[in-house]
Structure formats: C-alpha cells, structure tokens
Amino acid sequence: MISAKLLRVLAPKIARRYSSECAxxxxxxxxxxxxxxxxxxxxxxxxxxxxxxxxxxxxxxxxxxxxxxxxxxxxxxxxxxxxxxxxxxxxxxxxxxxxxxxxxxxxxxxxxxxxxxxxxxxxxxxxxxxxxxxxxxxxxxxxxxxxxxxxxxxxxxxxxxxxxxxxxxCSTLDSVRANVFLGEATNTDPKNAYVPVVGGHSGPTIIPLWSRSNPKLCLTNKKLASLTKRVQEAGTQVVKAKEGKGSATLSTAYAASRLTYCVLRAMKGETNIVESCYVASDIYPGLKYLATPLLLGKNGVEKNLGLGTINDEEKKLFCGAVEELQKDIKTGEEFVKSKNVK
Incomplete structure (x- = not known):
C-alpha cells in the first residue's frame, strides 16, 4: 500500500514535472x-x-x-x-x-x-x-x-x-522506454533524455530516431540497431517476465498519465509542448495514420512536426515499417466497414 505520507511526497513532484499551476x-x-x-x-x-x-x-x-x-x-x-x-x-x-x-x-x-x-x-x-x-x-x-x-x-x-x-x-510508452534506454547508455537521468519516436506502436513499426537524441549517442550502427530492437521488443520482455500474469501495465499507466498531463497543460494555454503520438496524418504518402512528434495546443494537435531529418539507417527502418502500418490501418478500417455504420 502507498502511505499518505508517500502520496504527499509524490503528488507535488508529479505535478511539478507534468502540470502547470491549475486554475x-x-x-x-x-x-x-x-x-x-x-x-x-x-x-x-x-x-x-x-x-x-x-x-x-x-x-x-x-x-x-x-x-x-x-x-x-x-x-x-x-x-x-x-x-x-x-x-x-x-x-x-x-x-x-x-x-x-x-x-x-x-x-x-x-x-x-x-x-x-x-x-x-x-x-x-x-x-x-x-x-x-x-x-x-x-x-x-x-x-x-x-x-x-x-x-x-x-x-x-x-x-x-x-x-x-x-x-x-498513445504511443508515448515507446518514447518513455527510448528515453530510459538512452539515459542508461549515456549515464544520464532519463528525465533529461529525449528521443523522437516515429512510425507506429508495435514491433518493427516503432522507430526511435537516435540521430536526433539528446544527449547524443556515440555508438556503432550495430549497437544502435540492438538498442532499437530493445525498444521494439520491450513490451514482449515485460509479458515474458510476468510469466503470463500480466503485461506492461505500470509503465503504460505512467506513459498515459504523462501524455494526459501534457494535453491538459496545452489546453490551458501552455506553449511549446511536444509529444509523439499516433494520429491521423498526411505526412507520408500512403499512410493515413502515423506516429510523429506533435505540437499540442488547446484543441489537441496544433501542428504535426513530421518525420524531420532522419539518417539512412532510420530511413530503411521507416520504409520497412510502411507496409506493416498500411496493413494495420486497413484492418481497422475494414472492421468499421463490416459494421455498416451509417
């Protein structure tokens, strides 16, 4: 159980990080x-x-x-x-x-x-x-x-x-994981680490852009590929570690609360709030939905910041994810068509 004393400590810390002073x-x-x-x-x-x-x-x-x-x-x-x-x-x-x-x-x-x-x-x-x-x-x-x-x-x-x-x-969990792994690799506090994540929210569609990480990563392509795989398979790692007794519930809840906090801050008028989410998009031809960094505003997405500059290795990963994303999107669209919604 979480004690009242611990909650008194946690509440202001969480609020300071993700929420501005409320009306x-x-x-x-x-x-x-x-x-x-x-x-x-x-x-x-x-x-x-x-x-x-x-x-x-x-x-x-x-x-x-x-x-x-x-x-x-x-x-x-x-x-x-x-x-x-x-x-x-x-x-x-x-x-x-x-x-x-x-x-x-x-x-x-x-x-x-x-x-x-x-x-x-x-x-x-x-x-x-x-x-x-x-x-x-x-x-x-x-x-x-x-x-x-x-x-x-x-x-x-x-x-x-x-x-x-x-x-x-909410693809925010991929960003959270990438930030944690970047912090470990650079001996940096994860809350001060940042990795843009694009694509989708499953396996090979999750593409962390290490070339734009802060702090910078100085690793070989092989080690970067291994780190990318770790982000992509992080959910499976948790499922296996829980031995059939659950999935990534706690980290998912944390990531979702982080996104919700950011949305509320933007709704109140705070500016320059950027989060990666999976949304309806026209950023890439042939993909109706895509996860990219977004500038949040009072009405949700104020501006889609797009893919930005990515290196050759990241381009290969993205191109490899396109077909998978198209299949996933079609699956959702076909489900609704089967319902004959009017």
Missing part, C-alpha cells in the same frame, strides 16, 4: 476501463494531477471499489464512477477521455487475436462518443493502437463528427 475550475477527465490493470494505476496518477477537478471512472465491474479507494487520496479532485455497458454519462461533458479498456496481451497472443476483442471495445466507445461528446479529446491506449485508432476515427467520420486533432493514439 480554480479544473478539467473533467474520464477513464474508460478504470478498474483494469492499466486503468487503476492510471487513475491514481490522474487523481494526483491538480489540473483535474473531476475524475470519472467507468468499467463493467469493480469500479465502485476503485473509486472508493481513490477517494481517500488527499487531493481535491472529485471522484465519480459509472458502471455497466452504457458509458454515455461518463463521456458526456468530459474534456478528455482516456481509454485503456480492453484485454491485455498475453504470451503467444498475436496482434490479430488482440484486435478481435479490443476493436469491438473501442468501436462501442467511439459510437457513444460520436453521439454524446465528439468535441472531447480522446487518448486511446487500447492495443493494437495501430489498428484501433483508425476504428475510432472511421466511426466519428461516418457520423460527421470527426476532428482528427482530438484523437490521439
């Missing part, structure tokens, strides 16, 4: 899938954010207990819960909706297996969002991100309610 009227944030392995630690981290005045938790089961538990954390954020299959009340009126709902990856599970279940979860969410609150910023954590973000956008598009600036696929 009296804070934001309303909803977590869909709040009782799950990612949802619970994510909700705790969001409860510590002083920019959030109301935190709404939704899940099919167990969410009353999670809400009661978090209500004892000594911050002024109001806790509200919603349960059952209908999450319209939880979404209606929220400024930001964060979606970690769905099943986690298990050993031996393919991305297609994961998609079969989670696509329906995200589809149902998008239908409700289109009807009740299409103006909210949605942060999609549910995997496979490469395919389910297109599901959300296609549903909203068919309903005539899509604002692509506001649908963010």
């Amino acid at each position: 009296k009227d804070g934001f309303t944030v909803t977590v869909i899938g709040a009782a799950g392995g990612v949802g619970q630690p994510l909700s705790l981290l969001l409860k510590l954010n002083p920019a959030i005045s109301e935190l709404r938790l939704h899940d099919l089961v167990d969410v009353p207990g999670v809400t009661a538990d978090l209500s004892h954390v000594e911050t002024s954020c109001k806790m509200v819960f919603f349960t059952g299959t209908d999450h319209s009340e939880a979404i209606c009126g929220a400024d930001v909706v964060v979606v970690p709902a769905g099943v986690p990856r298990k050993p031996g599970m393919s991305r297609s297996d994961l998609f079969t279940t989670n696509a329906q979860v995200v589809y149902d969410f998008a239908v409700v969002m289109a009807k009740t609150n299409p103006g909210a910023i949605a942060i999609i954590i549910t995997n496979p991100v490469n395919s389910v973000v297109p599901v959300v956008c296609e549903v909203l598009q068919k309903a005539g309610k899509l604002d692509p600036r506001k649908i963010l696929g």
Whole structure:
C-alpha cells in the first residue's frame, strides 16, 4: 500500500514535472476501463494531477471499489464512477477521455487475436462518443493502437463528427522506454533524455530516431540497431517476465498519465509542448495514420512536426515499417466497414 505520507511526497513532484499551476475550475477527465490493470494505476496518477477537478471512472465491474479507494487520496479532485455497458454519462461533458479498456496481451497472443476483442471495445466507445461528446479529446491506449485508432476515427467520420486533432493514439510508452534506454547508455537521468519516436506502436513499426537524441549517442550502427530492437521488443520482455500474469501495465499507466498531463497543460494555454503520438496524418504518402512528434495546443494537435531529418539507417527502418502500418490501418478500417455504420 502507498502511505499518505508517500502520496504527499509524490503528488507535488508529479505535478511539478507534468502540470502547470491549475486554475480554480479544473478539467473533467474520464477513464474508460478504470478498474483494469492499466486503468487503476492510471487513475491514481490522474487523481494526483491538480489540473483535474473531476475524475470519472467507468468499467463493467469493480469500479465502485476503485473509486472508493481513490477517494481517500488527499487531493481535491472529485471522484465519480459509472458502471455497466452504457458509458454515455461518463463521456458526456468530459474534456478528455482516456481509454485503456480492453484485454491485455498475453504470451503467444498475436496482434490479430488482440484486435478481435479490443476493436469491438473501442468501436462501442467511439459510437457513444460520436453521439454524446465528439468535441472531447480522446487518448486511446487500447492495443493494437495501430489498428484501433483508425476504428475510432472511421466511426466519428461516418457520423460527421470527426476532428482528427482530438484523437490521439498513445504511443508515448515507446518514447518513455527510448528515453530510459538512452539515459542508461549515456549515464544520464532519463528525465533529461529525449528521443523522437516515429512510425507506429508495435514491433518493427516503432522507430526511435537516435540521430536526433539528446544527449547524443556515440555508438556503432550495430549497437544502435540492438538498442532499437530493445525498444521494439520491450513490451514482449515485460509479458515474458510476468510469466503470463500480466503485461506492461505500470509503465503504460505512467506513459498515459504523462501524455494526459501534457494535453491538459496545452489546453490551458501552455506553449511549446511536444509529444509523439499516433494520429491521423498526411505526412507520408500512403499512410493515413502515423506516429510523429506533435505540437499540442488547446484543441489537441496544433501542428504535426513530421518525420524531420532522419539518417539512412532510420530511413530503411521507416520504409520497412510502411507496409506493416498500411496493413494495420486497413484492418481497422475494414472492421468499421463490416459494421455498416451509417
């Protein structure tokens, strides 16, 4: 258990790093899938954010207990819960909706297996969002991100309610991992490390741009390739290490909270906030969605900063990822078509 004393220490540190001083009227944030392995630690981290005045938790089961538990954390954020299959009340009126709902990856599970279940979860969410609150910023954590973000956008598009600036696929965990590994390689505090990450959010589609890292990496191409592989396979490493008892829940929750904090800061008017996310994109021909560094603003994505300058090795990796991304995107689009959404 986390003691009250420890929470008093953690809350201001987290707030100082990812959140500016908040106004009296804070934001309303909803977590869909709040009782799950990612949802619970994510909700705790969001409860510590002083920019959030109301935190709404939704899940099919167990969410009353999670809400009661978090209500004892000594911050002024109001806790509200919603349960059952209908999450319209939880979404209606929220400024930001964060979606970690769905099943986690298990050993031996393919991305297609994961998609079969989670696509329906995200589809149902998008239908409700289109009807009740299409103006909210949605942060999609549910995997496979490469395919389910297109599901959300296609549903909203068919309903005539899509604002692509506001649908963010959370590929932030790839950035977090790259920063950690860069810190280890350069003996630098990871919070002072930065690596742009582009592509997508699965295996070979994850492309850390070491050529633009800060601090700079002075490694051979072979060692850089090994480091890239480590980022790409980090999720699998966690799944194996947990021996079938879970996936990367804690680091995912941390990464999602970091992105949410940054989104809220930008919504309040803070400038020069850049995060890499998987979004609807016209940056690269033939790819409707792509993860790139984004300048965040009051309405979500203010400017897509694109791929930027990349070296020959990174170009090869990116070109190799294009076909995989196209397949993933098509999978999401075809799923929505099969639903005959009008």
